[in-house]
Amino acid sequence: xxxYLINVTNDILLLSLVMGLVYAFIAxxxxxxxxxFFRSGVFLGFIAAAIRAYITNTRxxxxxxxxxxxxxxxxxxxxxxxxLAALIFGKAFFYKRDERISREHIIKAEDEEYKYWxxxxxxxxICLLTGLMCASFIYSSFNNIYVYPFKFKTGGNGIISTDYxxxxxGYLLGxxxxxxxxxxxxxxxxxxxxxxxxxxxxFSFIVAVILFGVYIFAKLMLVLVxxxxxxxxxxxxxxxxxxxxxxxxxxILFILLITISIxxxxxxxxxxxxxxNNAQHRKQKALWRKGKRASIxxxxxxxxxILCATWFVELNKVVIREAPVEExxxxxxxxxxxxxxxxxxxxxxxxxxxxxxxxxxxxxxxxFIVVLKVADTMNYGIGLDACEICGxxxxxxxxxxxxxxxxxxVVMNRTTIGMKGGCNPIIIDYDIxxxxxxxxxxxxxxxxxxxxx
Numbered sequence: 001x002x003x004y005l006i007n008v009t010n011d012i013l014l015l016s017l018v019m020g021l022v023y024a025f026i027a028x029x030x031x032x033x034x035x036x037f038f039r040s041g042v043f044l045g046f047i048a049a050a051i052r053a054y055i056t057n058t059r060x061x062x063x064x065x066x067x068x069x070x071x072x073x074x075x076x077x078x079x080x081x082x083x084l085a086a087l088i089f090g091k092a093f094f095y096k097r098d099e100r101i102s103r104e105h106i107i108k109a110e111d112e113e114y115k116y117w118x119x120x121x122x123x124x125x126i127c128l129l130t131g132l133m134c135a136s137f138i139y140s141s142f143n144n145i146y147v148y149p150f151k152f153k154t155g156g157n158g159i160i161s162t163d164y165x166x167x168x169x170g171y172l173l174g175x176x177x178x179x180x181x182x183x184x185x186x187x188x189x190x191x192x193x194x195x196x197x198x199x200x201x202x203f204s205f206i207v208a209v210i211l212f213g214v215y216i217f218a219k220l221m222l223v224l225v226x227x228x229x230x231x232x233x234x235x236x237x238x239x240x241x242x243x244x245x246x247x248x249x250x251x252i253l254f255i256l257l258i259t260i261s262i263x264x265x266x267x268x269x270x271x272x273x274x275x276x277n278n279a280q281h282r283k284q285k286a287l288w289r290k291g292k293r294a295s296i297x298x299x300x301x302x303x304x305x306i307l308c309a310t311w312f313v314e315l316n317k318v319v320i321r322e323a324p325v326e327e328x329x330x331x332x333x334x335x336x337x338x339x340x341x342x343x344x345x346x347x348x349x350x351x352x353x354x355x356x357x358x359x360x361x362x363x364x365x366x367x368f369i370v371v372l373k374v375a376d377t378m379n380y381g382i383g384l385d386a387c388e389i390c391g392x393x394x395x396x397x398x399x400x401x402x403x404x405x406x407x408x409x410v411v412m413n414r415t416t417i418g419m420k421g422g423c424n425p426i427i428i429d430y431d432i433x434x435x436x437x438x439x440x441x442x443x444x445x446x447x448x449x450x451x452x453x
Contacts, residue, residue, distance in 0.1 A: 342439075
């Protein structure tokens, strides 16, 4: 459960906060057309991210790393174009058309018509670039979110199992946290804008876009520098530091929102607002309450974000207690060659995982496991201490007595150990009687390349 809560939070919490702040900016300064561009961009981003998830997980079209690079480059280009458009059209965009037309110095109708057109064109350019930028942001960050539900590892128990429901619960909780964070960011900034502080959505928008741009740039360098497409150790060190401390980007936005929230709480008690009747006064108070509630929920999301980066990570760490590699009884043939390995039934009848090793003549340290599937029976699970998917990582027994893959943490269904498929141990030949489990040495030699020397 904690694994997917942490993963989802790490993947899209920053994106969620950025989307909330961008939407607050667009909703306040733009007409319905701007909101339409934003929503269309978000929808396009979700579709593109789904296509990317399909491509990178099936690799049927192009290399997965290139697909990600396209999104990073597009995001950075669109950020630059958006800020360039803001420099060119900023005055026309932020200077409200209805405020200008009401001024006495605007007399000529053709002058009004020109400035009306200029306002609409500036809004069109900025909203179009913002919508495309949001699409590229989602494309760059959301593909793993589509993949996680298909990779819940339940040891072959399927979706109707406690393991699956726990993982799904953590996944959905992570999505809920990110969605709530976006809503709270939007409401806090919107309330401040409606109370007359129009610079708040502008400043929040600029900070959010720049932060996400730096985040995307670091991701891009982590791909390009190791492949020597870009040769700069300084950029790689910067990108590595950014990636290792990626939660710091979310912290910066949370701190910004907390600062705005504190300012909002102080204003709600100190600012004197004029009103014409009690209904208007109640409406003013309701808007303050809306912002306060959003700030409280936003603080809770911040606390959960910190927990996901600290305490939950420690709780989620798996302490692996490996079973020792035991030496089975080696039986030789008449010519003195190694023939078979024998494991005494009394050694493995306790229900715990047991590992046995054999070093081949070529120096490979092979291992196989034995575990009793059902108590008081002769039903044993026997196979290599390796699987087709995770290689020689092997298995361990957790504190609940479950057999778990060391590499991918999938819990084995004991009834399927000894059967082919999935992350199950690779099957080997064996014979069993009331005294011994016998494993042919020839079968271990056949699979020796699966292990290291």
